[in-house]
Amino acid sequence: MCQHQPPCPTADSADRESARLAAHHPEQGWSLLCNGVLLFEDTGELLPDGQIIAPHRPLATGRVVTAA
Template sequence: MCQHQPSCPTASSADRESARLVAHHPEQGWSLLCNGVLLFEDTGELLPDGQVIDPHRPAVTAVTAA
């Protein structure tokens, strides 16, 4: 899919999220990357082969006052 030089990472690469944006729809919570990956606002992904990548946000821990 990617026509850029150098080419963007493929959908199966570990760094697939660094591919260029093709479409960005923040009002709907998703973006399409040039490698065919749908990247969702919650950090989940849908790969071109239909594989679902669960959201992978860093865990937030509560801080309590001493």
């Protein structure tokens, strides 16, 4: 699928999110990567084989939660 040199990481690679953008639609909340991965603004992913990767945003930092 990828025509770049060096080629982008495949959809099953751990670093799949570093592939180049093929299409970007921020108004709709998604981007298509060169390797066929649909990347959503909530950090969820849909792989070309239909596998769903749950959103994996980092937890908020600098906020302390205490029990009452």
